[in-house]
Amino acid sequence: MFFFTYLARELRRRLRQAIFIALGLAIGVGLVLTVTAAAAGVKNAQAGVLQGLYGVGTDITVTGAAPSPPKGAQGPSSGKGTQITMGPNGAEICTNGKCHALKNGYTIDNLGSASYSPISATSVSKIAALKGVTAAAGGLLLTDNQTTISATPTQPTSFTVDGADISKPKLGPLSQAAVSSGRAFTAADANKNVALVDKNYAASKGLKVGGTIKIGGTAFTIIGLVAQAEGSSPPNVYVPLARAQAVATSGPTGGNLKNDVNTIYVTAAKSTDLATVQHEIAKLLPTAQITTPSSLASQVTGSLTSAAKLANDLGKWLSILVLIAAFAVAVLLTMAAVARRVREFGTLKALGWRGGRIIAQVMGESLAVGILGAAAGVGLGFAGAAIINAIAPSLSATLTQPTGLHMMTPNGAISPTTSHTVSVPMYASVGLTAIGVAVVLALAGGLLAGAFGSWRIGRLRPADAIAKVG
Amino acid sequence: MYELTSVSKVYHSGTRTVEAVKGVDLTIDDGAWIAIRGRTGHGKSTLLNLLGGLDRPTSGQLKLDGRDLGRLSDAELTRVRANAIGFVFQTFNLVPTLSAAENVEAALIPLHVSGAAERRRRVAAALDSVGLADRARHLPSELSGGQQQRVAIARALVKEPKVLLADEPTGNLDEETRDEIIALMEKLWRERGLTLILVSHDGAVVRRAQRLAIMTRGHLAVKTTEGPTRGGRS
Numbered sequence: 087m088f089f090f091t092y093l094a095r096e097l098r099r100r101l102r103q104a105i106f107i108a109l110g111l112a113i114g115v116g117l118v119l120t121v122t123a124a125a126a127g128v129k130n131a132q133a134g135v136l137q138g139l140y141g142v143g144t145d146i147t148v149t150g151a152a153p154s155p156p157k158g159a160q161g162p163s164s165g166k167g168t169q170i171t172m173g174p175n176g177a178e179i180c181t182n183g184k185c186h187a188l189k190n191g192y193t194i195d196n197l198g199s200a201s202y203s204p205i206s207a208t209s210v211s212k213i214a215a216l217k218g219v220t221a222a223a224g225g226l227l228l229t230d231n232q233t234t235i236s237a238t239p240t241q242p243t244s245f246t247v248d249g250a251d252i253s254k255p256k257l258g259p260l261s262q263a264a265v266s267s268g269r270a271f272t273a274a275d276a277n278k279n280v281a282l283v284d285k286n287y288a289a290s291k292g293l294k295v296g297g298t299i300k301i302g303g304t305a306f307t308i309i310g311l312v313a314q315a316e317g318s319s320p321p322n323v324y325v326p327l328a329r330a331q332a333v334a335t336s337g338p339t340g341g342n343l344k345n346d347v348n349t350i351y352v353t354a355a356k357s358t359d360l361a362t363v364q365h366e367i368a369k370l371l372p373t374a375q376i377t378t379p380s381s382l383a384s385q386v387t388g389s390l391t392s393a394a395k396l397a398n399d400l401g402k403w404l405s406i407l408v409l410i411a412a413f414a415v416a417v418l419l420t421m422a423a424v425a426r427r428v429r430e431f432g433t434l435k436a437l438g439w440r441g442g443r444i445i446a447q448v449m450g451e452s453l454a455v456g457i458l459g460a461a462a463g464v465g466l467g468f469a470g471a472a473i474i475n476a477i478a479p480s481l482s483a484t485l486t487q488p489t490g491l492h493m494m495t496p497n498g499a500i501s502p503t504t505s506h507t508v509s510v511p512m513y514a515s516v517g518l519t520a521i522g523v524a525v526v527l528a529l530a531g532g533l534l535a536g537a538f539g540s541w542r543i544g545r546l547r548p549a550d551a552i553a554k555v556g
Numbered sequence: 557m558y559e560l561t562s563v564s565k566v567y568h569s570g571t572r573t574v575e576a577v578k579g580v581d582l583t584i585d586d587g588a589w590i591a592i593r594g595r596t597g598h599g600k601s602t603l604l605n606l607l608g609g610l611d612r613p614t615s616g617q618l619k620l621d622g623r624d625l626g627r628l629s630d631a632e633l634t635r636v637r638a639n640a641i642g643f644v645f646q647t648f649n650l651v652p653t654l655s656a657a658e659n660v661e662a663a664l665i666p667l668h669v670s671g672a673a674e675r676r677r678r679v680a681a682a683l684d685s686v687g688l689a690d691r692a693r694h695l696p697s698e699l700s701g702g703q704q705q706r707v708a709i710a711r712a713l714v715k716e717p718k719v720l721l722a723d724e725p726t727g728n729l730d731e732e733t734r735d736e737i738i739a740l741m742e743k744l745w746r747e748r749g750l751t752l753i754l755v756s757h758d759g760a761v762v763r764r765a766q767r768l769a770i771m772t773r774g775h776l777a778v779k780t781t782e783g784p785t786r787g788g789r790s
Contacts, residue, residue: 087672088658088661088662088665091654091658092651092653092654092658092662095653095654096653098653099652099653429647429649430649430651432649433643433645433649433651434651434662435610435634435637436608436610436637436643437637437638437643437662437663437665437666437711438634438635438637438638438639438663438666438667438715439634439638439662439665439666440631440634440666441630441634443665443666547610547611548610548611549602549605549610549611
């Protein structure tokens with residue numbers, strides 16, 4: 087009881103100094119929390135984008151290596167794959183060396199695996215059997231390109247199609263899509279020409295449930311519309327994997343994909359198993375690309391990545407600097423306070439107080455200031471996060487991917503790419519872990535200050551403290 | 557009983573060496589009242605610090621009840637101060653944020669007196685013995701110099717020490733208050749069987765002691781005065 091009475095009285099006596107130290111710690115802690123909240127917001131936004139590509143619950147995504155484009159110098163009939171040559175006298179399409187003339191107004195509808203090379207579907211079960219893997223599902227990420235032949239070449243229109251393994255609904259991009267109208271896939275749909283369409287894409291193209299959509303020249307019945315994460319870059323259309331395999335061609339090589347996938351979604355039993363699983367998959371599929379969501383993040387550009395850099399670099403260092411300054415101020419002021427109380431502590435030693443008891447008293451005072459700083463810092467952190475949410479503009483994330491189409495024009499060869507920019511709302515939120523870390527930091531600041539003060543007390547000889555050499 | 561044999565205390569300050577106490581031989585019987593007088597800087601307070609276990613002699617033996625204070629560990633010395641020795645300082649040295657009662661209670665902390673009620677009883681009795689029962693809740697800043705010194709005396713006596721050491725206890729007080737404080741200390745000395753060792757350069761104060769010791773450049777010369785005897789009035 088006496089401990090707390092003495093502690094409270096001392097804090098009241100040095101109220102301004104206690105408030106100053108607590109405020110310094112609070113600013114440091116508040117900044118750490120704000121930066122952490124902002125970083126968490128950016129991370130969540132990134133996760134939203136990445137989940138759109140890989141789906142919830144996927145730890146590792148295996149994709150076939152990106153196919154290399156044909157050399158621009160190659161003639162239309164000399165190379166493999168599908169090539170379109172446009173000229174003043176019309177167009178010509180060559181598939182694996184076989185060429186046909188195309189009339190103006192003719193629409194080429196090609197569903198291809200533009201971005202990834204095919205992987206044998208048997209690899210899915212091999213990966214599923216690896217140690218540390220809980221589930222694996224194959225998929226085909228495809229692009230449907232529709233080009234209308236005309237005298238003046240135009241960019242093809244394209245949309246993305248996901249051939250989804252509907253027997254494993256928890257893996258892949260479809261796992262995070264919610265049916266907003268119509269119905270979801272059922273097992274009976276596995277070999278039917280049915281499709282689920284992203285509701286935003288459907289709205290922009292006037293597509294409705296019960297209508298049809300042409301994919302790779304085949305009409306698919308739209309059985310449902312799906313709502314997907316706003317910040318993600320989801321496929322525009324989902325079709326059963328078997329139908330996608332039947333309709334699609336493997337990009338430039340023009341082969342069919344009947345026994346292939348180009349993406350395998352893998353879930354590991356534990357996050358610590360990821361490296362081992364990744365290594366085993368690399369042995370199984372040496373040419374495949376093995377990606378985790380974090381490695382994919384590096385492919386995202388736009389203000390989202392700028393915000394991530396700002397939060398991670400500038401914010402982190404600013405927080406560290408402010409914390410160091412706050413700790414230094416707390417230490418210096420506590421040492422100054424101890425210096426002013428030398429006579430008091432000397433007197434207590436003369437009364438028979440042990441050094442440890444006096445140190446505990448000073449540490450208690452510092453800890454109390456640290457607690458005040460932590461409480462105020464948490465408040466400032468929430469305020470900082472609220473301010474960020476109020477003033478931060480929406481972030482944008484841009485993903486650029488090849489369409490896989492290679493066109494010869496009078497001006498040379500072009501390989502169009504699709505660029506998908508999404509607006510990502512950022513929500514800075516203060517998590518419990520961050521609060522815990524912030525509180526520990528403030529308390530550490532208080533204890534550090536107390537420790538320096540105590541170091542001085544420990545060296546104090548009572549005779550020096552209270553008496554002059556008479 | 558104090559037994560000092562060839563006690564010296566040397567301070568080093570850079571290349572300079574100051575011998576504050578030089579070869580002091582002194583015996584102080586239990587219950588005695590000895591005053592130490594001397595000019596400023598001649599070693600009075602240093603000797604008092606040595607007697608109080610606040611400092612250790614550089615050489616010689618300083619025994620309290622047969623225990624050489626110079627050889628005790630820090631923890632043992634702290635225990636001796638906590639149990640056997642009370643201090644009164646010239647500048648009172650009260651903790652400014654604590655009330656009179658809490659300042660007195662501070663002396664009981666190292667004794668681990670169990671029970672808040674028992675601590676309160678002892679504190680109240682100590683304050684009553686110095687005539688400040690009605691000032692228990694006052695802060696030092698709300699008390700006069702004389703009252704503050706009374707609180708300091710109550711703080712020194714609440715643990716019922718064997719020895720009371722007073723370093724210029726009236727140095728900051730006017731004459732009237734000085735006389736009151738000395739009268740109080742004499743009364744407590746008589747009633748409690750204390751060994752009272754008082755440092756002062758005030759002739760009016762030291763004349764009241766049984767024995768007078770003069771410190772001159774670190775050397776101590778003792779003479780018996782016509783001061784009071786326990787149980788009688790001077």
